[in-house]
Amino acid sequence: MTNYLSPEPLDPRLLDSVILRRAMALFLDWFCMGVVFWTSLLFIGIFGIFTLGAGWLAFHFLPFLPFAYYALLIGGSGATPGQRLMDITLRRDTDLAAPSLAQALVWTLLLYASFALAGVPFLFALLNPHKRAMHDILSGLTIIRAA
Numbered sequence: 001m002t003n004y005l006s007p008e009p010l011d012p013r014l015l016d017s018v019i020l021r022r023a024m025a026l027f028l029d030w031f032c033m034g035v036v037f038w039t040s041l042l043f044i045g046i047f048g049i050f051t052l053g054a055g056w057l058a059f060h061f062l063p064f065l066p067f068a069y070y071a072l073l074i075g076g077s078g079a080t081p082g083q084r085l086m087d088i089t090l091r092r093d094t095d096l097a098a099p100s101l102a103q104a105l106v107w108t109l110l111l112y113a114s115f116a117l118a119g120v121p122f123l124f125a126l127l128n129p130h131k132r133a134m135h136d137i138l139s140g141l142t143i144i145r146a147a
Helices: 018-050 054-077 081-085 103-116 120-125 133-141
Strands: 090-091 141-145
Touching: 018 054, 018 081, 018 090, 018 141, 054 090, 054 103, 081 103, 090 103, 103 120, 103 133, 120 133, 133 141
Parallel strands: none
Antiparallel strands: 090 141
């Protein structure tokens, strides 16, 4: 039986300074999402002018951009650009393989639920020996050093 709060012991080098790297990766990803958001905003605005306003319906997709950013990038490669720059990656607890798209979507939804709960579930990472936040545990993923 798998203990989901503390899976198989990991090499301590895989968890070296993961919390700081996670925080830095989050800010880098927010910057990347901001660039994509403002570029999309400009493109949709110009496209709407050329289509006499019909293209402006695409503005309704912009609130889903953060969810798509995390879910598609993590589900495909296991890391967002910010996480790659900080040399961390998301892996499944059971076999340390790259997460599936469904796991990445669950992780993303739980991440934003953690923000909605004033960040309290993030504090669990300070108490957990594997540096896992509550959304990591509930989605069955763990963040480790990519090297």
